[in-house]
Amino acid sequence: MENASGTYDFTAFENRWQSFWKEKATFQTAPLNCGRPKYYVLDMFPYPSGAGLHIGHPEGYTASDILARYKLAQGFNVLHPMGWDAFGLPAEQHAIATGESPAIQTQRNIDNFRRQLQMLGFAIDWQRELATTDPGYFRWTQWIFLQLFRQGLAYVSAKPVWFCPALGTVLANEEVLSMEVWHCPALQKDLLDSEVVVTKTGATSKVGNHPVTSLGKQPRSERGHHPVERRPIRQWVLRITAYAEKLIEGLDALDWPDSTKRLQKNWIGKSEGAEVTFALEGHTDSLTVFTTRPDTLFGATYMVIAPEHPLVTKITTTAQKSAVESYLEVVKNKSDLERTDLADKKKTGVFTGAYAINPVNGAKIPVWIADYVLMTYGTGAIMAVPAHDERDWEFAKEFKLPIIQVVGADAEVDVQKAAWTEDGPMVNSGPFNGLSSLETKKKITADLAARGLGKSAVNFKLRDWLFSRQRYWGEPFPILWIKPADYACIPADAAIREFLPAQPVPCTIEGQEFYAVPLTSKQLPLTLPAVKSYQPSPTGDSPLSKATEWTEVWYDLATGQTVSQTQPAPGPLWVKASRETNTMPQWAGSCWYYLRYIDPTNQNALASTEALKYWGCPDFYIGGAEHAVLHLLYARFWHRFLYDIGVLPTAEPFQKLFHQGLILGEDGEKMSKSRGNVVNPDTIVKEHGADALRMYLMFLGPLEASKPWSSEGISGITRFLRRLWRLAVDENTGGVSTKISAQAQESEDLVRELHRTIQKVEKDIETLQFNTAISQMMILMNVAEKSPSLQRSTVETFVQLAAPFAPHVCEEIWARLGHTGSITQAAWPKFDPAKLVESSVEIIFQVNGKVRATAKVAKETSKEALLALARAHPDVQKFLEGKTLVKEVIVPGRLVNIVVAG
RNA sequence: GCCCAAGUGGUGGAAUGGUAUACACAUCAGACUUAAAAUCUGCCGCCGCAAGGCUUACCGGUUCGAGUCCGGUCUUGGGCACCA
Structure with a gap:
């Protein structure tokens, strides 16, 4: 090697090896027919923000990189790709502020991210790099959407949704957080809970000691924490609820953190119960409710319908009309903020004047309206059983409604004092008295079903997925709107039937009805038009709505081709159409990127069947726990859908999932600009090198734990890497250390420690316990350094073990030891179990469980001999004098415990 | 309120029911050096002169033996939140 200086000069060799890997395509994935088993390691791809790489990125990426390099050394064909989740709000906000196209800024950010990742020496196949903003990529995102559209899983809704004025777009429920907001009069400023230190006596702001007052919990955008409000806006919605059951079932077989599985299960929120129909006195309409407690039907003392329930106006009596109207007015004016304010759960409501008939006993019970019943869940109506439901109990107390106990042993339960929500034998329930709740549930449901007044039913908390954003910087929908009359003229053999759903998808725009028609796969990708301004309109419409040359087109009902309306209609089947101006949310592109890495340039399919068959799904997926419900649920939905329509061979995308913990600032707080505790990877690499950063991130603690960064702690790793360097390289000559020789005598201790290390590093990499592998x-190292001479093979093995963690310095040492190829091409070391065996072991002698002495003995020493040794030991005898023997415990190879009394 | 995870030296952390504090960081003391950096050596849970005693958030239990298993309490962090 030219210029072989003896000093540990990481800047020189880190650059050199990064160029080497690039030139030799060391980490390029082998072709499908290479005959090697595959291993697919996937990182959650980053959003390329203007701020550059965060220190949390290299944590997860180093973990997966160690695994990838380890599997490579074991002979696997490893796929370890990287790409960019490049659509997103910050680029668009930048565009609004500067007028610069988001595409340009995004490209700049991607280049910076790529530079930073390459600087860290990750074993990534850069030939497979992808960006969700690339038309060659989002062509298939649009294609998947059209498949959903064709299967009737995409529809348009104009129900109220969360709208964020600051971001100028709607947000999915999952993108809205409930946050405590505080006001600080001294600073004339509102603060979020994360910015306020709450003390026992009240709250004080973190700056100075200014008093603050709580403004209560408010809904805020997850991104930017801006205020959000409810607005009715026309939206595309994906019917994820149709997959609720499958998404729950699929979780069972996955090797995921239990907490994440539980989170998804709770989010989907399956409830089993019954729908029960109540007749309404004096009305032909009836009222159907959903309940998980049909067993408590005899205890129903009133009914509640949501304020938005369609029966509200129908059943309200004239006497109650004004009271109901004023209540509805109050509810309407109650900001959503107040309605979801959990600090104040005081029940409100109003009587409709109407009565329902309990189908089991004919009892006449009043129907109320209350906003604690949600129109969006179940049937928007409930039967209230105050004795056995806390919310109903509170309401009954508030409005002095009767509380009738139907479950539980009467002696211990007082339902006038609190609701009893446990199970127990039935009382006051006619023929069901004495039966268990469980039996009663089944029997009552069956009875009602026989009379046509009920059936068992399942409900989910999961809501359909709000899939559109009023933004420019997202995938355009490959959809146009035409008049129903034109829709009726679509020829039977039209190419657009490729994605045409069985039922038209309607939508009302400015009082007129339109039907959605798709482009064909030939017209994909539909790319974004250039626009003059990225500013969203105040009405909440997308900036695309102003690009009328693009939106207003002639659409060919046969082929799906389009021509701008600035030109005359090209033919008789060409009808006036308006393009959909919303764009897809950022989640769309991240829902399936792991599939595209498999076959990133395929023009005919999202990936070829052969490639999908060989690579299957990622064997290992690592990313932050913040995506536990959003990304991971959406991706599972799309994957399962693509499986159901025969596009994919597997039902679940991610078999093994791992969440790395957060890297906190040195103060133990979450890193943030405002706290000034942000650690920049560029700075660390400059000062300590990429190897030291990688290894230190892994040494900090368990991968899954949140742990604080320490700028001093990294020196321990730097020292270790320098010691490794000196173990192999002579600092004066730059050649092989003079300690290394063929005749080197190595102690039994050193050989055993070497094999122990091979064993432990291998096991710890498999189980992702990198911190203990490094220990x-x-x-x-501590043993090897003390050895006066070393075998070449010992040093080589050591360097190989360290290579996945600190690849640059290990490549450099490997080369100095005389190898020409990359260290990753050398086979992973194997340990010899025979070398692990110790001839003698240390035995501990205990008296009453306390260690009093130790002794080094031959491994096979018998129980009797051990006991004799223990009893003879003076430090043991001291504690036996004058005591009576109770018991003797002897664990060969470990300990002797003598139990005495007195 | 409900669900979950975690509490071990000054700090990050380690520990198949079997010597608690491995491995590091920091501090301190020393060696080398004109000096600094780098490097090396040693000490390093608490009380105690010592013998010894105490110690894994707290209280109790199981066990010859508990950081580890069981029950309860407290604290911190995360998730959900009127979902019938």
Whole structure:
């Protein structure tokens, strides 16, 4: 090697090896027919923000990189790709502020992210790099959407949704957080809970000691924490609820953190119960409710319908009309903020004047309206059983409604004092008295079903997925709107039937009805037009709505081709059409990117069947726990859908999932600009090198734990890497260390520690316990350094073990030891179990469980001999004098415990 | 309120029911050096002169033996939140 200086000069060799890997395409994935088993390691791809790489990125990426390099050394064909989740709000906000196209800014950010990732030496196949903003990529995002559209899983709704004025777009429920907001009069400023230190006596702001007052919990946007409000806006919605059951079932077989599985299960929120129909006195309409407690039907003392329930106006009596109207007015004016304010759960409501008939006993019970019943869940109506439901109980107390106990042993339960929500034998329930709740549930449901007044039913908390954003910088929908009359003229053999749903998807725009028609796969991708301004309109419409040359087109009902309306209609089947101006949310592109890595340039399919068959799904997926419901649920939905329509061979995308913990600032707080505790990877690499950063991130603690960064702690790793360097390289000559020789005598201790290290590093990489793998390498270092001479193979093995963690310095040492190829091409070391065996072991002698002495003995020493040794030991005898023997415990190879009394 | 996870030296952390504090960081003391950096050596949970005693958030239990298993309490962090 030219210029072989003996000093540990990481800037020189880190650059050199990064160029080497690039030139030799060291980490390029082998072709499908290479005959090697595959291993697919996936990182959650980053959003390329203007701020550059966060220190949390290299944490997860180093973990997966160690795994990838380890599997490579074991002979696997490893796929370890990287790409960019490049559509998103910050680029668009930048565009609004500067007028610069988001595409340009995004490209700049991607280049910076790529530079930073390459600087860290990740074993990534850069030939497979992808960006969700690339038309060659989002062509298939649009294609998947059209498949959903064709299967009737995409529809348009104009129900109220969360709208964020600051971001100028709607947000999915999942993108809205409930946050405590505080006001600080001294600073004339509102603060979020994360910015306020709450003390026992009240709250004080973190700056100075200014008093603050709580403004209560408010809904805020997850991104930017801006205020959000409810607005009715026309939206595309994906019917994820149709997959609720499958999404729950699929979780069972996955090797995921239990907490994440539980989170998804709770989010989907399956409830089993019954629908029960109540007749309404004096009305032909009836009222159907959903309940999980049909067993408590005899205890129903009133009914509640949501304020938005369609029966509200129908059943309200004239006497109650004004009271109901004023209540509805109050509810309407109640900001959503107040309605969801959880600090104040005081029940409000109003009587409709109407009565329902309980189908089991004919009892006449009043129907109320209350906003604690949600129109969006179940049937928007409930039967209230105050004795056995806390919310109903509170309401009954508030409005002095009767509370009738139907479950539980009467002696211990007082339902006038609190609701009893446990199970128990039935009382006051006619023929069901004495039966268990469980039996009663089944029997009552069956009885009602026989009379046509009920059936068992399942409900989910999961809502359909709000899939459109009023933005420019997203995938355009490959959809146009035409008049129903034109829709009726679509020829039977039209190419657009490729994606045409069985039922038209309607939508009302400015009082006129339109039907949605798709482009064909030939017209994909539909790319974004250039626009003059990225500013969203105050009405909440997308900036695309102003690009009328693009939106107003002639549409060919046969082929799906389009021509701008600035030109005359090209033919008789060409009808006036308006393009959909919303764009898809950022989640769309991240729903399926792991599939595209498999076959990133395929023009005919999202990936070829052969490639999908060989690579399957990622064997390992690592990313932050913040995506536990959003990304991971959406991606599972799309994957399962593509499986159901025969596009994919597997039902679930991610078999094994891992969440790395957060890297906190040195103060133990979450890193943030405002706290000034942000650690920049560029700075660390400059000062300590990429190897040190990688290894230190892994040494900080368990991968899954949140742990604070320490700028001092990294020196321990730097020292270790320098010691590794000196173990192999002579600092004066730059050649092989003079300690290394063929005749080197190595102690039994050193050989055993080497094999122990091979064993532990291998096991710890498999189980992602990198911190302890590094500790073991340090232990080996402490032993190896003391050895006057070393075998070449010992040093080589050591360097190989460290290579996945600190690849640059290990490549450099490997080369100095005389190898020409990359260290990753050398086979992973194997340990010899025979070398792990110790001839003698240390035995501990205990008296009453306390260690009093130790002794080094031959491994096979018998129980009797051990006991004799223990009893003879003076430090043991001291504690036996004058005591009576109770018991003797002897664990060969470990300990002797003598139990005495008195 | 409900669900979950975690509490071990000054700090990050380690520990198949079997010597708690491995491995590091920091501090301190020393060696080398004209000096600094780098490097190396040693000490390093608490009380105690010592013998010894105490110690894994707290209280109790199981066990010859508990950081580890069981029950309860407290604290911190995360998730959900009127979902019938």
